[in-house]
Amino acid sequence: MSEAVSALGGARFEGLAVVEDCGLSGMITLRGDLSAAAVKKAALAGSGCAVPGERKAVVSDKGALLWMSPDELLVLCPYDEVGARVAAMTKALGKAHALAVNVSDARAVLRLSGPKAREVLAKLSPVDLSPEAFGVGDLRRSRIAQVAAAYWLEDEESFRIICFRSVAEYVFGVLKVAAAKGSAVGYF
Amino acid sequence: MLILECPYCGVKADETELSAGGEAHLKRFGPGADDESFEGYLFARENPKGVHFERWRHSYGCGKWFHAARNTATLEVYGTYPAQVSVPPKDILKTISAAVPGWRWRDLG
Numbered sequence: 001m002s003e004a005v006s007a008l009g010g011a012r013f014e015g016l017a018v019v020e021d022c023g024l025s026g027m028i029t030l031r032g033d034l035s036a037a038a039v040k041k042a043a044l045a046g047s048g049c050a051v052p053g054e055r056k057a058v059v060s061d062k063g064a065l066l067w068m069s070p071d072e073l074l075v076l077c078p079y080d081e082v083g084a085r086v087a088a089m090t091k092a093l094g095k096a097h098a099l100a101v102n103v104s105d106a107r108a109v110l111r112l113s114g115p116k117a118r119e120v121l122a123k124l125s126p127v128d129l130s131p132e133a134f135g136v137g138d139l140r141r142s143r144i145a146q147v148a149a150a151y152w153l154e155d156e157e158s159f160r161i162i163c164f165r166s167v168a169e170y171v172f173g174v175l176k177v178a179a180a181k182g183s184a185v186g187y188f
Numbered sequence: 189m190l191i192l193e194c195p196y197c198g199v200k201a202d203e204t205e206l207s208a209g210g211e212a213h214l215k216r217f218g219p220g221a222d223d224e225s226f227e228g229y230l231f232a233r234e235n236p237k238g239v240h241f242e243r244w245r246h247s248y249g250c251g252k253w254f255h256a257a258r259n260t261a262t263l264e265v266y267g268t269y270p271a272q273v274s275v276p277p278k279d280i281l282k283t284i285s286a287a288v289p290g291w292r293w294r295d296l297g
Contacts, residue, residue: 069250
């Protein structure tokens with residue numbers, strides 16, 4: 001068995017905000033009709049959470065559940081539990097027309113935190129990140145500079161960002177530039 | 189900047205989050221069609237100054253295809269609607285008629 005490592009190897013940057021690698025995270029894509037009982041059951045089995053509303057993220061002590069599109073959820077869980085979770089989810093799905101797949105190694109997870117976190121991310125993404133428009137638990141799939149990314153607000157001052165593993169270095173780089181000391185805009 | 193509301197995830201997405209997918213409501217002519225209809229399906233496109241119907245994809249967001257009715261001259265957006273239809277919904281046609289009396293687009297209007 002090869003040793004799994006995260007794309008950024010624990011990288012960390014401190015500037016206007018702290019940008020850090022979150023390490024390995026288990027990720028399972030669940031695709032299907034989100035209103036179907038079997039899919040709801042599978043989501044609960046995988047993450048311990050009920051299906052969140054449109055563009056929301058929910059967290060439980062077992063994991064997290066993210067709304068990715070009208071027919072797609074993403075389950076987050078500890079990296080070494082993925083196999084068991086996928087098996088439990090597949091069992092819960094039964095014969096429903098839906099699919100649970102382990103995508104842990106396809107993506108990277110970063111955290112952006114600090115009082116200026118909103119400002120740093122707003123420089124890179126075409127989304128209204130003002131406190132009135134984007135609150136705790138809100139999730140968006142959008143762009144960070146030139147690549148696709150999903151992010152949600154974990155608490156008032158920290159975002160969790162998911163991007164493809166192949167562009168993790170790029171995302172870390174642009175976040176570093178946006179969080180450079182002395183580059184505060186003071187918009188929010 | 190063009191802002192279209194994705195009918196699937198409700199996001200008011202700005203143009204840079206979307207990919208343009210060309211003209212909407214094309215009727216496909218495949219094997220067995222005569223040359224003229226196949227050529228029309230392949231090459232003939234509207235290029236209006238005014239009301240236009242287009243396909244867009246929320247490519248950086250939920251990834252779904254949808255339709256948009258907008259005005260190429262004023263950049264006014266009359267509405268967006270799901271991809272699973274072959275004609276625009278009535279309420280959007282009504283909005284367009286109110287904004288641009290006498291408009292024509294292919295056999296609509």
